[in-house]
Amino acid sequence: MTTNNNPFARLPEVPDFTLTSTTVVDGQPLAAAQLSGLFGVPGGRDVSPQLSWSGAPAGTKSYAVTVYDPDAPTGSGFWHWAVAGIPANVTSLPEGAGDEAGTGIPTGAFQLPGDASAARFIGGAPPAGHGVHRYFITVHALDVEDIGISRDGTPAFLGFLMASHILGRATLVATAESDEHGDDA
DSSP, X not given: OXXXXXXXXXXXXXXXXXXXXXXXXXXXXXXXXXXXXXTTOTTOOOOOOOEEEEOOOXXXXXXXXXXXXXXXXXXXXXEEEEEEEEEXXXXXXXXXXXXXXOTTSOTTOEEOOOTTSOSSOOOBOOOTTSOOEEEEEEEEEESSSOOOOOTTOOHHHHHHHHTTTEEEEEEEEEEEOOOSOSOOO
16 A cells, blocks of 8 residues: 555645535544445445535536545455536535435436446445555536536546546545455455
8 A cells, every 4th residue: 555645636726615514523443324235344334424515616617526545455446436417506415315316416416337337326345465455536617517427427537527627626535444354456
């Protein structure tokens, strides 16, 4: 695991804005609800965190939300969640918005299939003995209403499309570490 890499370091620098959560604390471990029961983490429930943001740059026309683990043993990290097309007048998502039905996703927005091939939030599930993983929970402020990704697009392609449209970025970084033995991802 590399502990000093920032997945945004090679992207264009943009202003920060504020991201808060009632379920995730920056720099602290994810709660059991945000861990993955689908990947066998005891007590994991795959519940997306509550998110609220403010102070996005002028000219913001939409948002995207991503959750990414750069420490996964894949060579390319692991995308846990991606939501595209969030209207500019929406500044929060409720806890559990990223369930299989997307019940808390605003009209017009949609979830992309992540690295587990599911268009929903997949909680943290670091492999046993792999050390601490970081989960970059990020809201991206965009200068377009429609980023042009299809519903079956990948989070990595979303990132590629967003690179020239990001006005600002707000990030919380949570952690998780497995003490269990099993097939966690």
